[in-house]
Amino acid sequence: MFTSIAGRSVVVTGATRGIGKGIARVFAGAGARVLIVGRDEAAAKETVAELAGAGGEVSYALADVARREDCQRIAATAAGRHGGIDVLCANAGIFPDRRLVDMTEEDMDQVFGTNLKGCMLTVQACVPALAASGHGRVILTSSITGPVTGFPGWSHYGASKAGQLGFMRTAAIELAASAITVNAVLPGNVMTEGLADLGEDYHAQMTASIPLRRLGTVGEIGHAALFLATDEAGFITGQTIVLDGGQTLPEALTD
Ligand code: NAP
Secondary structure, X not given: OOOOOOOOEEEEEOOOOHHHHHHHHHHHHOOOEEEEEEOOHHHHHHHHHHOOOOOOEEEEEEOOOOOHHHHHHHHHHHHXXXXXXXXXXXXXXXXXXXXXXXXXXXXXXXXXXXXXXXXXXXXXXXXXXXXXXXXXXXXXXXXOEOOOEOOOOOHHHHHHHHHHHHHHHHHHHHHHOOOOEEEEEEEOOEOOHHHHOOOHHHHHHHHHOOOOOOOEOHHHHHHHHHXXXXXXXXXXXOOEEEEOOOOOOOOOOOO
């Protein structure tokens, strides 16, 4: 049983819906004080209301992670409300579909800006408070797409998600001196609002290619993040956990 999370200050970006909301719910359930971050105020308010009974404490801050000043404001808000930051879940991300031949420079800038630069800016802004905690934890939401697999329409997305892992490995070394660990969860296909937008055909195609024959849940990603945030996981850094129902395992789907 992990006992080290109650009362901890946790920042979750991209938590107005989807995986981030699932991560926030799990941390709140473990008694943490959680700051959820996104750009949509109505969704943020709705999420705070929805998680009110989960346990712990949940509040929101509006920010675009692609902007340095917004990331600095997130860090200041969490430190001001909770007296510091113990855990950062850098989860905000987008996955617009665009084939390479049609991809504009703006498409690339948008995806890299949110998924990769946004992740780096968020971590950078939170480092002083994470270091001050003496047991800082950073958990990045990467993906199987990019680090392990490819999927048509997502060359920019895959590059951004693989880029997060390149960032993670050096950040883990640099931040070890401040007793901060940096790890990543790599979800496969998880049922979220963002994934719902991809349509029924996509879901059916993915479910058929997953040995467990179902999509993942946001709670399952949240529990992996929670584990990485515990004191008990304090010797793990620069590592990844794949959560994909076995999707990346088979040489052929025969069953
Ligand atoms: P989602 O349902 O579309 O939710 C995305 C979240 O990110 C929303 O809360 C959105 O909030 C926030 N966000 C987007 N751009 C932002 C920005 N510039 N600044 C601040 N917040 C921003 O997506 P999801 O499926 O939960 O995905 C979440 C993360 O998991 C992403 O990094 C994604 O790459 C990764 N992932 C997802 C899957 C999957 O199967 N779902 C698989 C692998 C990896 P606002 O709209 O309020 O800004």
